[in-house]
Amino acid sequence: MTRDLREAGLTQQRPVVRRAASIKDVAAAAGVSPTTVSHVLSGNRPVNEETAARVRGVVNRLGYVPASLARSLQAGSTSVIGLLIPDISNTFFAELAKGAEDAAHDLGYGLILCNTEFDADREDRYLGMIRSRFIDGMVYASGSPPSRRRLEALMGKFPIALADEEVEGLRGALIAGADHEAGGRLVGEHLRALGHRRALMLTGPRDLRSGAARAHGFVQAFGGEVVERVGDFKEDSGYRLVAELLDAGGFEDRTAVFAANDLMAFGALAALREAGVSVPGDVSVVGFDDIRAASLVSPSLTTVHQPAYDIGRTATAQLLQYVSRGEVPPASRHTLPVELKVRGSTAPPAAR
Amino acid sequence: MTRDLREAGLTQQRPVVRRAASIKDVAAAAGVSPTTVSHVLSGNRPVNEETAARVRGVVNRLGYVPASLARSLQAGSTSVIGLLIPDISNTFFAELAKGAEDAAHDLGYGLILCNTEFDADREDRYLGMIRSRFIDGMVYASGSPPSRRRLEALMGKFPIALADEEVEGLRGALIAGADHEAGGRLVGEHLRALGHRRALMLTGPRDLRSGAARAHGFVQAFGGEVVERVGDFKEDSGYRLVAELLDAGGFEDRTAVFAANDLMAFGALAALREAGVSVPGDVSVVGFDDIRAASLVSPSLTTVHQPAYDIGRTATAQLLQYVSRGEVPPASRHTLPVELKVRGSTAPPAAR
DNA sequence: GTTGTTGTGCAAAACGTTTTGGATATCTAG
DNA sequence: CTAGATATCCAAAACGTTTTGCACAACAAC
Incomplete structure (x- = not known):
């Protein structure tokens, strides 16, 4: 059942997204150069307060938001990392993701969740994000079996950390996981x-x-x-x-x-x-x-x-330590303790 | 307990990530112009097969992967959308996310999951991604209470769809949700x-x-x-x-x-x-x-x-229909049916 | 022998930032 | 009065792509 409110006259008429304001537009409107606008916004160099105020005014009026793509292109990094998990509906990974997210957040990084459903295709797509440098690094929490070779090829070149998982035969990885x-x-x-x-x-x-x-x-x-x-x-x-x-x-x-x-x-x-x-x-x-x-x-x-949360948090914090310095993490292992929870599903075997 | 394998001599020595090969490097190594490399890779214009083979050889040898940032900057879109959910450990949202991911995948888009933990701060950061055009659109599945005003400001300017949620007093939105x-x-x-x-x-x-x-x-x-x-x-x-x-x-x-x-x-x-x-x-x-x-x-x-999966799928498919055309979606409502599952937690009240 | 056509490749512009080296004017110290 | 410091701003380069107009050669058709 689909009702389209257009017929009810409640709508705009499918407006095409018009080009967003760029730094040049702001500069022109404020009568300064793009350089100055950049300096006002970043605080990178001092700008006359009067001029700065004028620029800020225009920024607000035009609703200018710097294009992160251009910024990242110039900076050489996006300040975003990925967390690759195999099954988002397994709450173990949900907890792990929370830990990862908190760690990333604390260090000023964005975290994007990549759910693969144990599907090699999707995993490839997501790993493509790091190869094409759309993200600065990846926390890799398990994955589809045939991943090892792909991972191995990537691991030396891009910042990747393994969370909760060791991949058979994989060497030189930063790993955080339970015992x-x-x-x-x-x-x-x-x-x-x-x-x-x-x-x-x-x-x-x-x-x-x-x-x-x-x-x-x-x-x-x-x-x-x-x-x-x-x-x-x-x-x-x-x-x-x-x-x-x-x-x-x-x-x-x-x-x-x-x-x-x-x-x-x-x-x-x-x-x-x-x-x-x-x-x-x-x-x-x-x-x-x-x-x-x-x-x-x-x-x-x-x-x-x-300790799902801690695993995610540790893996991410460790990874970011290297990412922020533009380094590939060295091999290391962070092992977290586990605990047996005895509940109702176990008992002595019935006498026979 | 943390053991650093460096001491075991098993490691590289924190290699700094070296600059990745660019299209210029490939062009130089193949003795052609960047234009030609681009054409070989995109198939946008015909290239002499012999030349193309040479270029492909260099691409493989150098492990060249186009920088998605530069590509997106030029193209004006990233082919990635976001899905904002409040609580990733609620498996309802996990199912919804699967539907959204499938729809995005089918249409050639990447989907990144944004988990807010009902936190306005995080929501802001994630919404910043769309304002700075890091993503092309957003499926918004509920959120923190004070979001309405922020959403309202964004809704006309950026492609946003609401999944499973109506926000009080919000007009002109594309909505897919249950009854x-x-x-x-x-x-x-x-x-x-x-x-x-x-x-x-x-x-x-x-x-x-x-x-x-x-x-x-x-x-x-x-x-x-x-x-x-x-x-x-x-x-x-x-x-x-x-x-x-x-x-x-x-x-x-x-x-x-x-x-x-x-x-x-x-x-x-x-x-x-x-x-x-x-x-x-x-x-x-x-x-x-x-x-x-x-x-x-x-x-x-x-x-x-x-129908969590269908809600996610519908919202995303609808949104992408407009995103791909560079349009902001018009107001419309897609209502999906619900069903009562009677199980063991209900019974007639005890006679008194 | 001109006029098209087809195949092949390059140069340059554009996308939207940040950064860096000056340029200009004003001020300070001697 | 001059040399240096300070404040203020800009021009240009760079990040890595894609796109577009054009050049040149070879070849066909008339």
Whole structure:
């Protein structure tokens, strides 16, 4: 249902955007040179107060706003950086983005959010922004699997920082992220202590080191028998993998599921519920991230808390330190601590 | 804990970003004029195939990427628009953003997400991007209360579309949004039909028409006695308002709560749970938006589904239609249907 | 042998800023 | 009265593109 108010006579008639006032227009109207206008506005050199007042008057009257493009072209930088995230509806990244935004804001930079939906095409487009110098730098928080080579080529030439993610085989990167392996270990110890011996592990995409580190820490600390299935960090894949395994009878006497992130854990919960499997009565479920919904679902989800906000903030602050000096950041690693949140989705396995 | 890999000898030595290759460098290396390079790359005019091949070779060798700033400056537009949202961790806006992004992508535009956290300062900064012509247009999805005047000043001069929101008293805008009033009515009818007669309504900020419309539709259809409390669309405010009312004894024999969005409904649920009030046994709760978590919480939340994706998509597609022609969009309204999702948080009031 | 036409490439202007080296006038100190 | 300092402003260059008018050659058509 679309109603066009033009027929109601409530409108302008599609005015074409007319050319905005330029510094020359201001100069002409004020009877000075563009140089002087620039100096008045930037305060870069002193200008006679009377003249300055006149210029400011004209600026207001004409609604003049300097064209940032021209300014940036001349300055050689835009004072804007990007934050590339794979899935904006995952609130983990939303929190991370807040941290990044705050850090950028504090340092006088603009931050633009680039959401890729795990899509290589979009990632390319957004990385193009940095190659064409539309932005001064990029905080890269995970991404689609085939990104490694592209990233590697860019990393030495442009200011890029990795947040929450290591990309397999990538060297020389500035990284800020949680201690994924320690998180995995916490989960392994927790489930083992409860008495579980056979578990299902839902990992993230193979090429993302973060997921691999979680799995590694888990397997090592858990000690029991672990079956792994590869997911993609989205809710659907958690649902699908568990449902398939249940259908195929492959679940057998497994009593615990560790999903490499909360979203997949939600999917697992849904699949178990539909199959009539009780959580945590029959099967315990653990996630990773501790997104907002983790404490809202029923049963509430035992999970590993990641300091999403701090990760975003640290990665960005670190990156900007170099960007502002026109440097490419050196390799370094900032590891932030994680914490196990025990909630309602884990319990000792039922006696049999 | 921060470890610097430089000490491990794994690094470059903070290389300063060296000037990127320009079209002149390419031209010189290929023994042609910049004009010819431009023509080779844009295909704007035919170039001898042999020459073109040589130019392309140099382009690859030098890793030349045209500076988008210079290109945009010359073209007079950046082919990028912004999407301004107030709260990125509200998944309603995340869905809306996906729709906007898809629409922009389809039409060859870049979309940058601008998250304001309901902060007027940030909103100003982001609106500055359009005034300084860093972006070609803006999809504006709600915002901080005092925005109206700023918006009004911009609206006639720059391409702006409103998504999901009407701003009180704003005229001549392109708007795409849900039928908020109808949604409110659905809730009113539902609660009335269940037998509720006394309700608490948690509204959004006074100046946002969307919240007001929801309240209006609700009050009208419900017919019973309604107490209103003004929130800010965030979870905390839902919690606080309900907790305060419970403490003050003001809740009395009220049997239903309608929150103007899901986040506030979650807050209300938490406050009720803490106070030992059973939902839906003692009190029914209804939200608005139908974000992902609404079906995950326990009890699952009865709410009004808004087509967030479509709202974002429609607003953006409409806006771009005008942006691409260099026009400011005329006033028009695109209303999308809503739907009541009855779930576990509503039931008939307990007999007394 | 003129007149077009087609293919190929370049020079110069334009987009809108900021920056830098002067130019001019006025003032100060000796 | 002159040399230097200070205040005020401007002209021109530079940032990196795209666009447009033109030049020149080769070739065809008459």
